[in-house]
Amino acid sequence: MSLSGDGGASRKTDRPGFVRFVPGGGSAGISGPGAAVPRQFSFTTRAHVAVDDATGDPIGLDDVDVRVGWLLDLIAAAGTELAARLWHPVTFDVLAAGRDRQGRRLPAQGNTAASRLGWNPRYPDGVYVPSRVTRVVTAQVMATLRTLAYRDAAITSLSERFDAATGRKAPPTQPGDWVPLGFARGVRRELLAHARRTDKAQSTRLRITDVQGPPQVAAMARLSAADRQLAQITPAGDELVLTVKLPTSPVPAGRAQWRRVRLTATIPTHLHGRAITDWHLPTLVLDHRGLLWRCAATELVPDCDLGSASVAVGVDWSPSTLGAAAITTEDPAGLSSDYRGFTYDDRGLGTxxxxxxxxxxxxxxxxxxxxxxxxxxxxxxxxxLEDKIAVLNEHRTAVGAKRGKINRELGFHFAHQVTDYAEAAGAQVIAVEDLTTLETRGHGRVNNNRAAQSARRKAVTALAHTAAGVGVAVVAVPARGSSAQCPGCDEPLARPGGYHDAWCSGCLVGGNRDHVAGVNLAKRALLGKNKVARRRGKLPAIRVAEHAPVRRSRDKTSPTPSRPRHRRVRRSLPTVTPRAGVNPKQHVPAPEASVWDTVKPTPPHGDASSRDTRTSPTPATPVADSMRST
Incomplete structure (x- = not known):
């Protein structure tokens, strides 16, 4: 079986760290230039075979888990020490400037940037660690510090506008001072806690190092920061073979105590037959089941042309269910919609x-x-009490893990349902509400918190991944006013039937408010398809919500959602198996009266409730004497 999508793919190792497949002329899904584009995705797998790379001797998986644990302990300890040593405001000033000591621009690779700046980890005396492991440590620390550099800038901006006595912050004066409201509330809580610790003696300008301590580096090995001297991965049929150098003791003293181990894992079945071009080195972590590979791969998917989109699906996040969708079509006459949408059924997972x-x-x-x-x-x-607290924390961790699994299942199930709905309607783009501008308010503390912790962000990620596989683009559009304004006249909608209903008396359109919101979102995607802002690592976004009237179309443009019906089986009477050699009793129905019969039976006389014996009426059709039994 060819996992690269074609049988004539040639393989070569042009870059260290992974194997590249170059599709041949008969590659599936490629019909010309621009027909397919690469995209990365992630998956997880586990090793089922481990052998020593030099001798070929088998190694137990438990022993592999122990040796990987030693590697992760070295990485976590060195990373935590480096992050604590760099926890100064000057570190974030350097990262914000993006320049080294010679004024050169810092590269995107974290290990290379740390090497230029001289930020190297330190290990205990007598411990030998290969330089490629040091690359992994510096790459993980630099990724954490670069993420916190944005938080440092936000804390600096908010602290200058924050009044510790009243707990309020002044509005931003510069465009660069704006931060999301949820992020601003979290920073405000940190500033209040800092004011309580310092007896409200707050300076005019705070940094992230003033309000929180250095972070703890996670115990994981991001092998993608290294090269072939530390690890390499090779596909072999339905399996992936990872060769990685692991320590043979918790405190390796020399080069001889680092040996290569060859691990073999099965490729998940849902990846078979896909046009995968690159297999990237995984990230190694340990969980309750042992060693887990967090892998990444690159595949070819159909190209999505937003400029030529004429049919769009709008997805509105609903407080009652995860989301609802509706379709808007653009033609020479303008925008139209049937205002009949699709409501997702979460199968009770939301409850x-x-x-x-x-x-x-x-x-x-x-x-x-x-x-x-x-x-x-x-x-x-x-x-x-400490024993009880440990048990409670363990139970809470288990509940969180279960919620994560359900959220992932819910997100991908929702993504598949919406993608099938869009593909059946012939849509080229799916518009979702921009989560950075969406904040749940006005539904009470419990419902607001429940909606804020829903699987919407995971559903967006799953939807973008699933829709890209069929050539449908996913864009983020502004969420404000999508459920409150009419798609036709852009006027406020009435609520004649309560919260979930919407009606416009001027345009005579309405229905479920989530479906109306889906029409608005799809309209904004079609009107702003030529003004899409593309951000690295994020969804394409449309920043401005434009308006154009959407007329009601009587044509059926949206697919009819499938409604599976359960087969009713009557089980009130048990099934009796006839005994062998016994004929079942035959029930012969009574003969129906002929329409040619003219003699009707004489009705009985007297009261219907009388107990008098009545004679049987004379039959309408005389019966021959020879037919009567004696």
Whole structure:
């Protein structure tokens, strides 16, 4: 089986760290230049075979987990030490400037940038660590510090406008001072905590190093930062073979205590037959089941041309369910829609997520209360309370893991449903609400929190991944006013039937408010398809919401959603198996009266409730004497 999508693909190792497949002339899905574009995706797998690369001797998977744990401990300890040593404002000034000591621009690779700046980790005396492992450490630390550099700039901007006495912040004066509202609220809580610790003696300008401590580097090995001297990956049929150098002791003293191990893992079945061109080195982590590979690959998908889109699907995030969708079509006469949408059925997973969220919050409150009690309890009571707190934290972690699995399942199921709906309608673009401008308010503290912790962001990621596989683009459009304004006249909608209904008396259109919002979102995508802002690592976005009337179309443009019906089986009477050699009783229906019969039976006389014996009426058709039984 060819995993690259064609049988005539040639293989070569043109870059260190992964194997590249060059599709031949008969590659599936490629009909000419611009017909397919590469995109990266991630997946997970686990090794099932491990052998020593030099001798070929088998190695137990438990031993591999132990050796990988030693590698991760070295990386986490060195990364935490380097992050603590660099936890100064000057570090973030250098990262914000993006220049080294010679004024050269810092490269995007974290390990190369750290090498130019002289930021190298330190290891304990007597411990030998290869230079490629040092690359992994510096790459992970630089990724963390570059992420926190944005937070440092936001804290600096907000602290200058924050009043510790009143707890309020002044509005921004410069365009670069604006930050998302949710992020600003989190920074405000940090500034209030810092003001309480310093007795409201706040300086005019704070940095991230003033309000929080250095981060802890996660115990993982991002092998993509290294080269073939540390690890390499090769596909072999339905399997991936990873050769990685692992320590043979927790404190390796020399080069001889680092040996290569060849691990073999199965490629997931859903990747078979896809046009995969690159297999990238994985990130190694340890969980409760052992070693886990977080892999990445590059495949070819159909190109999405937003400029020629004429049919769009708008996806509105709904508080009652995960989302709803509707279709808007553009033709020479203008925009039109049938205002009949598709509402996603979460199969009860939303209720289960709400229950798990409530359970997790209850466990958190109980653990916090026991922590306060343990602070002033006697030593013997404190030991028992700490044991209970450990159990509660373990249960809360398990609840969080279960919520994560359900959110992922819910997001991908929603993505497949919406993608099938868009593909059946012939849509070229799917418009989703921009989550950076979407904030749940006005539904109460519990419902706001529940909506904020829903799987919307995972659903967007899954939708972009699934839709790209069929050549449909996903863009983010402004969310404001999508459920409150009429798609035809852009006037406020009435709510004659309550919150979930919408009606415009001027255009005589309406229906479910989520479907109306989907029409508005699809309209904004079609009107702004030539003004798309593309950001690295993010969805294409349309910043300005334009308006054009959307007329009601009587034509059926949207597909009819499938409604599976359950087969009703009557089980009130048990099925009786006839005994062998016994003929079942035959029930012969009574003969129907002929339409040519003219003699009708004489109705009985007297009261219907009388108990008098009545004679049987004379039959309408005389019966021959020879037919009567004696």
């Amino acid at each position: 289960k997520l709400a229950r798990l969220q409530t359970e997790g919050q209850m466990l958190h409150r109980k653990a916090a209360r026991l922590t306060r009690l343990a602070a002033t309890a006697p030593p013997e009571v404190r030991a028992r």
